[in-house]
Amino acid sequence: MKKQIVIIGGGFAGVALAKRLAKNKTFQITLVDKNNYNFFPPLLYQVATGFLEVGNISYPFRKLFQRWPNVYFRMGELKRIDPKNKQVELSTGRLDYDELILATGTESNYFGNDNVQKNAVPMKTIEDALTMRNTLLLAMEKATITRDEKERRKLLTIVIAGGGPTGVEVAGMLAEMGKFILEKEYPQLSKHEVQLYLVDGASSLLSPMSTKSQNYSLETLRKMGVRVKLNKMVKDYTEDTVQFVDGETIETKLLFWTAGVTSKVFDGIPEESYGRGRRLLVNAFNQVEGLEHIYAIGDTALMRADPAWPQGHPQLAQPAIQQGRNLARNLENSLHGRALRPFTYRDRGSMAIIGRSKAVADLPKPKMFIKGFVAWIMWLFVHLFSLIHYRNRITTMYNWTIAYFTRDQALRMIIRPKSEKLDTDL
Amino acid sequence: MKKQIVIIGGGFAGVALAKRLAKNKTFQITLVDKNNYNFFPPLLYQVATGFLEVGNISYPFRKLFQRWPNVYFRMGELKRIDPKNKQVELSTGRLDYDELILATGTESNYFGNDNVQKNAVPMKTIEDALTMRNTLLLAMEKATITRDEKERRKLLTIVIAGGGPTGVEVAGMLAEMGKFILEKEYPQLSKHEVQLYLVDGASSLLSPMSTKSQNYSLETLRKMGVRVKLNKMVKDYTEDTVQFVDGETIETKLLFWTAGVTSKVFDGIPEESYGRGRRLLVNAFNQVEGLEHIYAIGDTALMRADPAWPQGHPQLAQPAIQQGRNLARNLENSLHGRALRPFTYRDRGSMAIIGRSKAVADLPKPKMFIKGFVAWIMWLFVHLFSLIHYRNRITTMYNWTIAYFTRDQALRMIIRPKSEKLDTDL
Numbered sequence: 083m084k085k086q087i088v089i090i091g092g093g094f095a096g097v098a099l100a101k102r103l104a105k106n107k108t109f110q111i112t113l114v115d116k117n118n119y120n121f122f123p124p125l126l127y128q129v130a131t132g133f134l135e136v137g138n139i140s141y142p143f144r145k146l147f148q149r150w151p152n153v154y155f156r157m158g159e160l161k162r163i164d165p166k167n168k169q170v171e172l173s174t175g176r177l178d179y180d181e182l183i184l185a186t187g188t189e190s191n192y193f194g195n196d197n198v199q200k201n202a203v204p205m206k207t208i209e210d211a212l213t214m215r216n217t218l219l220l221a222m223e224k225a226t227i228t229r230d231e232k233e234r235r236k237l238l239t240i241v242i243a244g245g246g247p248t249g250v251e252v253a254g255m256l257a258e259m260g261k262f263i264l265e266k267e268y269p270q271l272s273k274h275e276v277q278l279y280l281v282d283g284a285s286s287l288l289s290p291m292s293t294k295s296q297n298y299s300l301e302t303l304r305k306m307g308v309r310v311k312l313n314k315m316v317k318d319y320t321e322d323t324v325q326f327v328d329g330e331t332i333e334t335k336l337l338f339w340t341a342g343v344t345s346k347v348f349d350g351i352p353e354e355s356y357g358r359g360r361r362l363l364v365n366a367f368n369q370v371e372g373l374e375h376i377y378a379i380g381d382t383a384l385m386r387a388d389p390a391w392p393q394g395h396p397q398l399a400q401p402a403i404q405q406g407r408n409l410a411r412n413l414e415n416s417l418h419g420r421a422l423r424p425f426t427y428r429d430r431g432s433m434a435i436i437g438r439s440k441a442v443a444d445l446p447k448p449k450m451f452i453k454g455f456v457a458w459i460m461w462l463f464v465h466l467f468s469l470i471h472y473r474n475r476i477t478t479m480y481n482w483t484i485a486y487f488t489r490d491q492a493l494r495m496i497i498r499p500k501s502e503k504l505d506t507d508l
Numbered sequence: 509m510k511k512q513i514v515i516i517g518g519g520f521a522g523v524a525l526a527k528r529l530a531k532n533k534t535f536q537i538t539l540v541d542k543n544n545y546n547f548f549p550p551l552l553y554q555v556a557t558g559f560l561e562v563g564n565i566s567y568p569f570r571k572l573f574q575r576w577p578n579v580y581f582r583m584g585e586l587k588r589i590d591p592k593n594k595q596v597e598l599s600t601g602r603l604d605y606d607e608l609i610l611a612t613g614t615e616s617n618y619f620g621n622d623n624v625q626k627n628a629v630p631m632k633t634i635e636d637a638l639t640m641r642n643t644l645l646l647a648m649e650k651a652t653i654t655r656d657e658k659e660r661r662k663l664l665t666i667v668i669a670g671g672g673p674t675g676v677e678v679a680g681m682l683a684e685m686g687k688f689i690l691e692k693e694y695p696q697l698s699k700h701e702v703q704l705y706l707v708d709g710a711s712s713l714l715s716p717m718s719t720k721s722q723n724y725s726l727e728t729l730r731k732m733g734v735r736v737k738l739n740k741m742v743k744d745y746t747e748d749t750v751q752f753v754d755g756e757t758i759e760t761k762l763l764f765w766t767a768g769v770t771s772k773v774f775d776g777i778p779e780e781s782y783g784r785g786r787r788l789l790v791n792a793f794n795q796v797e798g799l800e801h802i803y804a805i806g807d808t809a810l811m812r813a814d815p816a817w818p819q820g821h822p823q824l825a826q827p828a829i830q831q832g833r834n835l836a837r838n839l840e841n842s843l844h845g846r847a848l849r850p851f852t853y854r855d856r857g858s859m860a861i862i863g864r865s866k867a868v869a870d871l872p873k874p875k876m877f878i879k880g881f882v883a884w885i886m887w888l889f890v891h892l893f894s895l896i897h898y899r900n901r902i903t904t905m906y907n908w909t910i911a912y913f914t915r916d917q918a919l920r921m922i923i924r925p926k927s928e929k930l931d932t933d934l
Contacts, residue, residue: 117921117922118645118649118920118921118922119920119921119922135561135562135563136561136921136923137561137919137921140921141921142693142920142921144693144694144920145693145920148692148693151695154695154696156652156653157649157653158653174653175653208921208923209923212923219544223544223583226582227582227583227584227600227601266574267568267570267571267574268570269577269580270580476906477903477906480902480903480906493563494544494545494568494570494571495543495544495545495562495563495566495567495568495634496543496544496545497562497634497635497638
């Protein structure tokens with residue numbers, strides 16, 4: 083009888099685990115995801131701004147696992163875990179497991195504000211990115227048509243909440259689009275100005291990065307025309323008005339929300355297994371505290387056993403991939419009665435792109451700060467080679483080359499949603 | 509004062525007209541479309557089957573007209589024409605015109621059957637193609653999960669209604685996907701069979717083509733495993749059952765509708781200006797009969813003055829493009845008091861693709877029938893070079909090359925719809 087491994091979530095962590103385990107035929111692996119495709123979150127903002135196509139950053143799971151007959155894909159959402167009977171209930175049925183791995187990542191955190199959740203556009207999924215693209219483009223069309231000056235001002239004001247990498251990247255991209263594309267394509271708007279705000283509750287952008295990176299990003303964005311406001315917490319968003327805690331307001335129809343993430347709560351996991359940000363507390367082997375045969379990896383796991391990271395690892399691709407691989411090794415180790423290997427994170431640094439020829443990178447060993455064109459080239463290479471699939475890389479490189487030389491891209495289609503014609507609970 | 513030219517619809521005809529007129533600075537051209545992009549309908553079925561991306565076959569109007577400051581784009585839908593006051597009412601406001609050109613194409617014709625309209629998936633727009641892709645992929649996922657044998661059979665039965673080029677192309681593509689992709693990616697379905705029907709009310713496929721083309725297509729599709737049923741009219745589609753006029757039924761959850769098109773009816777155009785299929789009756793200069801300063805070009809125009817085509821021109825790209833260009837010339841002619849040039853269609857033949865290395869082409873001069881690999885290569889070149897934009901061509905060629913060598917494509921992502929977060933009447 084094969085060992086049944088059920089992985090919930092096919093992001094960086096889940097896919098790294100599945101691919102490493104697949105080589106061992108004693109495992110029967112089922113990867114569960116609510117989408118039928120894996121995607122590359124670091125480049126979502128390029129889909130949102132029309133620089134890349136969905137297909138450049140996503141890949142169907144079934145194609146990904148074609149070569150491995152012992153990996154099954156199952157579309158569905160996790161509803162409940164039954165640790166006693168070692169069973170999970172999905173939106174599409176039940177599955178028995180010998181070992182269960184939760185690799186469910188995070189979702190947008192609105193900090194309990196229903197108005198923001200309802201009216202702002204988040205940036206966590208492919209659908210979010212397409213919604214942002216449509217919303218932006220429709221706002222521009224509407225701005226060319228309206229005769230109400232106040233309405234037009236609200237349509238041409240964009241507020242990005244959250245000064246992390248995504249917020250910085252979206253702000254930089256929109257600032258460049260405003261400069262190079264707006265005048266060429268929207269002649270009716272030539273005498274009007276797009277106002278672009280980037281706001282964050284903290285006192286700096288890119289909080290986990292070095293002070294040099296933070297300062298360079300701030301200066302660069304300001305030079306590009308972005309109105310950066312720090313120490314600014316969003317309190318509410320109603321009637322086209324963003325209200326801040328300090329009483330200030332900005333009138334806009336476009337609030338983009340990249341201000342925070344939170345993990346999911348699972349029915350069947352006891353209260354005491356959750357830590358800060360609802361992340362699941364795990365030991366050095368990614369086992370969820372207080373439960374047997376259940377593991378958590380990636381953004382949703384909070385491991386405090388790694389000496390260099392007593393507050394847990396950053397919620398980035400690298401810790402997720404490394405945890406997935408280490409867990410694969412440990413599942414094999416325990417199969418052969420070998421000792422388990424505690425996880426230690428090898429920090430490869432972090433980077434953010436601000437615009438054309440403008441990026442920052444903090445490298446850990448040797449400790450170094452790199453900025454500008456060199457950091458930008460590094461960013462391009464790291465991201466190009468992180469795209470899992472050869473196909474994606476070539477078309478992405480092609481799209482980027484075109485964008486570089488023309489300062490323009492052609493993916494600004496508003497594709498309006500329509501539901502599929504199939505009664506389905508998938 | 510510039511002459512105000514308003515073009516409703518940015519398909520082959522409308523874009524050909526706008527591009528030709530744009531060079532003349534005495535015209536102020538406004539192109540109106542309900543989408544913000546032009547697209548290439550002959551390749552829609554490749555988007556529907558996951559072989560091409562939306563960006564390969566579509567292009568934003570604003571980018572298309574970047575170089576011509578006297579062409580405006582206006583997003584909106586035509587609501588009403590007021591020929592007396594020379595004004596059109598759009599969903600997004602009013603426009604005055606000196607000359608109005610209707611280039612609105614056709615829409616799916618359900619022949620009055622509401623059940624078919626509600627439950628079948630059509631194939632006329634980009635959204636239709638994405639709906640077809642999602643519906644197909646969701647049906648496959650559901651088929652792997654269900655334990656109800658009857659339900660699974662209905663999910664693995666596909667009925668394509670309409671044996672024109674689109675129906676033939678979709679059938680051929682799905683037959684090949686079933687052969688090369690299904691077994692590799694859906695191991696759970698390996699012992700089940702996909703049943704693929706292509707049905708048409710006429711006694712042959714590809715009715716306007718030569719008998720040789722019709723016979724070759726029929727034989728080829730049958731060899732590929734497609735169950736072709738001719739002289740079969742769909743009567744109704746309810747409770748997962750396609751009912752035919754002759755009493756036969758097929759149980760399926762997937763009815764794809766390519767069985768007919770019809771033109772739109774416009775508020776403000778008198779009853780007597782419409783001909784067969786609601787097409788607008790036009791004279792040899794594409795002027796709508798009984799109206800002044802209003803023209804119709806492309807699929808929606810019915811011209812019986814062209815001696816070789818007493819029943820009107822076929823609803824294809826070539827007549828649309830040629831009419832658009834001829835009308836541009838005539839609008840200039842009338843500006844300079846020169847005689848108008850009646851339209852004559854130069855037939856360049858017609859072709860259809862059935863599958864890998866399998867296509868048919870009827871050439872008019874010299875009259876020739878070409879089939880198989882040679883016709884397939886011709887089809888690829890004609891379609892590649894008809895894609896208006898250089899960018900699209902390169903990525904499309906790349907996508908096709910990959911598809912040819914791998915017999916596979918990677919665009920099988922189910923992107924679920926979600927509405928944009930902007931209150932808008934666009």
